[in-house]
Amino acid sequence: xxxxxxxxxxxxxxxxxxxxxxxxxxxxxxxxxxxxxxxxxxxxxxxxxxxxxxxxxxxxxxxxxxxxxxxxxxxxxxxxxxxxxxxxxxxxxxxxxxxxxxxxxxxxxxxxxxxxxxxxxxxxxxxxxxxxxxxxxxxxxxxxxxxxxxxxxxxxxxxxxxxxxxxxxxxxxxxxxxxxxxxxxxxxxxxxxxxxxxxxxxxxxxxxxxxxxxxxxxxxxxxxxxxxxxxxxxxxxxxxxxxxxxx
Amino acid sequence: xxxxxxxxxxxxxxxxxxxxxxxxxxxxxxxxxxxxxxxxxxxxxxxxxxxxxxxxxxxxxxxxxxxxxxxxxxxxxxxxxxxxxxxxxxxxxxxxxxxxxxxxxxxxxxxxxxxxxxxxxxxxxxxxxxxxxxxxxxxxxxxxxxxxxxxxxxxxxxxxxxxxxxxxxxxxxxxxxxxxxxxxxxxxxxxxxxxxxxxxxxxxxxxxxxxxxxxxxxxxxxxxxxxxxxxxxxxxxxxxxxxxxxxxxxxxxxxxxxxxxxxxxxxxxxxxxxxxxxxxxxxxxxxxxxxxxxxxxxxxxxxxxxxxxxxxxxxxxxxxxx
Ligand SMILES: Nc1ncnc2c1ncn2[C@@H]1O[C@H](COP(=O)(O)OP(=O)(O)OP(=O)(O)O)[C@@H](O)[C@H]1O
Ligand SMILES: [Mg+2]
Numbered sequence: 001x002x003x004x005x006x007x008x009x010x011x012x013x014x015x016x017x018x019x020x021x022x023x024x025x026x027x028x029x030x031x032x033x034x035x036x037x038x039x040x041x042x043x044x045x046x047x048x049x050x051x052x053x054x055x056x057x058x059x060x061x062x063x064x065x066x067x068x069x070x071x072x073x074x075x076x077x078x079x080x081x082x083x084x085x086x087x088x089x090x091x092x093x094x095x096x097x098x099x100x101x102x103x104x105x106x107x108x109x110x111x112x113x114x115x116x117x118x119x120x121x122x123x124x125x126x127x128x129x130x131x132x133x134x135x136x137x138x139x140x141x142x143x144x145x146x147x148x149x150x151x152x153x154x155x156x157x158x159x160x161x162x163x164x165x166x167x168x169x170x171x172x173x174x175x176x177x178x179x180x181x182x183x184x185x186x187x188x189x190x191x192x193x194x195x196x197x198x199x200x201x202x203x204x205x206x207x208x209x210x211x212x213x214x215x216x217x218x219x220x221x222x223x224x225x226x227x228x229x230x231x232x233x234x235x236x237x238x239x240x241x242x243x244x245x246x247x
Numbered sequence: 248x249x250x251x252x253x254x255x256x257x258x259x260x261x262x263x264x265x266x267x268x269x270x271x272x273x274x275x276x277x278x279x280x281x282x283x284x285x286x287x288x289x290x291x292x293x294x295x296x297x298x299x300x301x302x303x304x305x306x307x308x309x310x311x312x313x314x315x316x317x318x319x320x321x322x323x324x325x326x327x328x329x330x331x332x333x334x335x336x337x338x339x340x341x342x343x344x345x346x347x348x349x350x351x352x353x354x355x356x357x358x359x360x361x362x363x364x365x366x367x368x369x370x371x372x373x374x375x376x377x378x379x380x381x382x383x384x385x386x387x388x389x390x391x392x393x394x395x396x397x398x399x400x401x402x403x404x405x406x407x408x409x410x411x412x413x414x415x416x417x418x419x420x421x422x423x424x425x426x427x428x429x430x431x432x433x434x435x436x437x438x439x440x441x442x443x444x445x446x447x448x449x450x451x452x453x454x455x456x457x458x459x460x461x462x463x464x465x466x467x468x469x470x471x472x473x474x475x476x477x478x479x480x481x482x483x484x485x486x487x488x489x490x491x492x493x494x495x496x497x498x499x500x501x502x503x504x505x506x507x508x509x510x511x512x513x514x515x516x517x518x519x520x521x522x523x524x525x526x527x528x529x530x531x532x533x534x535x536x537x538x539x540x541x542x543x544x545x546x547x548x549x550x551x552x553x554x555x556x557x558x559x560x561x562x563x564x565x566x567x568x569x
Contacts, residue, residue, distance in 0.1 A: 049447060075449030083447075089440035100437045103430045104449030111430050150448065 001060075002027050002158050002189050003048070008057035010040070010047055010213075017043045018054070018213045025158070025191060030184055032204030032221070033193045036233060040213040041193045042084055045160050048191075049081050050074040062157060078106035080156035082147035084163045084193070090136030097135045097146055098122055098153045105154020114153070121153040125179055141172045145179075152183065159183075161192040165199055173199065201225060209233065255569020256424045259508050263289065263420060267413035279409050283477065285518045287470055290416040292498040292510035293423050294466035299496070300504035301432060302459045303439030304354070307492050308365035309467060311372045314486030316342035316468020318382050321475040325391045331404075332411055335472040342468030343461045350460040354453070357442065366489070373487035387482030394476070408477045412470065419466050424507055424569075426462065435459055439505075490535055497538045500545045503552025507569045512554050517541075 003025040010018035017040045025031050035041050047054045050071040059067045066074050080101065089097050098118035102109045109117055122128045125145040130138065135146060144164055151159055164180070165173050177199055184190065184203065194200035200207065201221040209217040209224060211233040217224050224230055263286070270282045295309045320338025323329040329337065353364040377385045398404040426432045434455050437445035446452045475481035494517065502513025517538070524534040549556045558568045 051443075051447065070453075071443075071446045072449050072451045075447060081447055083444075087441055087444040089437055089444065091440055092436055096433065096436070100433060100445070100448050100450065103433055104437075104445075104451075108449075111428075111433065114430075154449065 001025065002029075002062060003191070004058075004060040005044075005048065006058040006060065008044070008047055008059065009055045010043055010052065011055045016213055018047065021057070021210070021213075021215055023208050023215065023218060025189060027157075027189055028187055029189055030203060030205045031191045032200040032207040033191060033210065034195070034197070034200060034207060034224075035210035039210040041210055042162055043213075044210065045081065045162055045191075045193070048074075049079055049160060072104070075105060075154065076108070078154075078157035079160065080105055080151035080154040080158075081160040082144075082151045082162060082164055084166065086140070086143040086147055088135035088138065088143050088146055090134065092135055093131065094122065094127060094133055094135050094138065094146060095119065095131040098149045101150035101153035102155075105156060107155050117153050117155070118149075121149040124152060124182065125149045126175065141168050144168065144176070148179070148183075152188075157189060159188050159190045159192075161190060161194075163193050163195060165194055165196045177203070197225075253428075253569060254567050255507060258567055259420050259424070259511055259569070260417065262511065263413070263416055267410075267417075270409070270413075276405075279406070281522075283409055283412060283474075285515060286412055286416045287474060288495065288498060288514040288518055289511050290412070290419045290470050291467055291495045292502070292514040293416075293419045293507075294463050295495050296499050296504060296506075296510045297423055297426055298456075298459050298463040299499055300506070300509065301427065301435040301439065302456050304456065304460070305362040305496070306365045306463075307362055307489075307496065308369040308372075309463070309495055310486075310488060310492040311365075311369050312342035312346060312464040312467035313471040313474075313491075314376070314483075315345055315372055315471075316464075317471020317475045317486055318376060318388075318481055320468065320472025321388055321390075321481045322382060324472065324476055325388060325394050328391075328394070330397065331394070331408065331472070331476055334476075335411065335415075335469045338472035339465045339468035342471075343465040346460045346464030347457060350457045354456050354460060369487055369489055369492060373483050376486065377483045383482075385483060387480060387485070390476065390479040405477055408473050412473045415466065415469050415473070420507065420511070422462065422466075426459075427507060427569075431455065431458070436505075493535075494538055497542045497545075499552075500542055501552055503555035503558075506552070506554050506558075509552050509554045513552060516553070 001024045005021055005023050008018055008021040021044060033041050046052045048059055050069050053068045058065055061077060061079060095118050098121050099114040102114035102117040119131060122131055125148050127142060127145050127149060130142060138146060148164055165176055168176060180203060204221055207221050207224040208215055209230050216229045216233060217227045270279055295306060298304050298306050316338035319341040320334045323337045324331050324334035349368055353361060356364055376382055382388060395401045395404040398407045434450040437450050438452050438456055442452050498513035498517045499510045501517055503509030521534055524537065545552060554568050558565050
């Protein structure tokens with residue numbers, strides 16, 4: 001197993017953000033993580049990559065307990081992440097942003113090799129022609145791609161993608177989906193959060209569903225979409241339900 | 248790496264190298280004194296830039312390392328009879344060690360909180376040294392003239408000290424450049440832009456910024472020793488002048504933080520300006536107020552400093568304005 005999340009709980013003061021979350025990801029697998037707004041999806045990512053320690057439970061990455069390690073230790077072990085809210089290093093160029101991923105990620109490349117790796121990653125996400133520009137000058141869609149390129153350049157064993165499609169126009173979504181399929185075909189293992197149901201259903205091998213911090217369903221995309229619990233979880237959100245039913 | 252083929256590095260290096268050569272060829276005492284002050288501020292500003300410009304931590308207490316390291320180095324050379332270059336190294340090492348200790352305590356603070364803490368450190372250091380008897384308490388230490396005799400008398404010692412300072416300044420420039428052009432430096436820029444994101448990407452921020460702080464503090468210790476040795480005495484009010492910390496910071500901002508040439512240009516310009524202001528009766532007592540005004544104007548209108556501004560205006564010459 002690449003990742004094992006075991007009985008993870010996370011509490012913020014009086015708010016129980018995650019309750020007894022358990023799941024595993026096998027090498028090469030694409031796992032989708034869905035759930036209504038505020039369900040705890042991003043929090044789960046934060047616990048996995050060490051931004052917060054869990055209140056209880058274990059995170060095991062490639063047979064090693066990484067619970068409580070700081071995020072840079074987790075990153076060096078081969079876990080990379082694209083943020084839901086983009087976080088470009090504004091005053092660095094696009095290429096330098098991606099080089100940070102390559103220099104400090106799993107392979108810890110030298111500057112020269114990192115520059116090469118960065119250009120490859122930028123080409124994969126379609127940002128090659130922006131390499132010399134300051135990251136702060138990109139538009140939102142490009143910043144989303146930059147997040148992805150930085151994570152890819154680390155050449156991680158596991159990619160955590162948090163809503164890389166959010167905020168994109170329909171045509172940008174189509175482009176990004178192509179990029180994601182290419183990445184999948186390269187053999188990366190991915191755990192991805194997505195609200196765009198059609199997208200996540202079509203690309204994932206398996207789906208897990210969080211609701212109020214608890215895993216309420218897991219399985220193949222078709223099974224999950226038909227699960228009454230899942231439909232109910234989304235009922236508070238008619239728009240979501242409609243999209244889910246449209247599958 | 249082709250790091251040594253960057254024209255931007257050679258511009259900075261040769262400016263300082265040639266300035267030093269010129270002073271040595273002309274052999275005038277007043278010129279040497281002026282050059283000593285300018286080089287000293289270039290070196291202080293450039294070393295501050297490693298923490299402030301590269302890493303993004305604003306330090307109002309840079310002069311603490313000049314003062315403490317300088318005191319210690321002065322003590323070594325004057326009381327213990329060490330040769331001045333070894334004493335200066337001792338001062339540098341002490342400053343680096345102190346930076347490590349202070350860093351462990353205050354580098355976990357971010358932004359304004361860190362900046363405020365560094366102000367406290369300056370006052371604490373002054374209070375400590377003023378009451379520390381081995382360093383002469385509030386009256387300080389006077390040089391044992393035997394220390395000059397080793398170099399063939401005071402006149403020769405002053406020239407020798409100038410040469411050492413010149414070499415230290417070159418070393419600061421080379422170090423700054425190497426840091427900037429390294430993987431370590433890339434990590435520092437990532438920390439400057441967004442420390443949490445940097446850590447998520449694998450940058451060991453706590454260790455790396457401590458290292459940056461340590462390197463940044465090492466040089467002021469060397470410089471302080473040379474400065475006080477040249478002056479012949481050291482006292483708390485001279486060693487821990489908060490105003491000087493502020494001025495070094497203004498120099499970095501004026502020239503352009505995060506750039507190699509920035510602090511060099513900033514220190515030079517500021518020193519020339521101050522020289523003019525001090526002899527002009529109208530501004531004699533106002534030069535500090537003026538430096539505050541410069542800082543304000545820079546922050547508001549040219550946050551990249553003079554060199555940063557030129558880089559934007561002259562994209563074709565960017566390689567020369569590193
Ligand atoms: N650092 C924090 N401190 C306190 N509460 C937090 C913190 N981070 C998240 N929360 C809370 O935890 C809950 C889960 O938030 P989280 O961001 O994980 O949701 P999400 O599933 O990613 O939602 P979305 O789909 O809107 O991105 C929310 O109620 C949120 O307000
Ligand atoms: Mg979220």
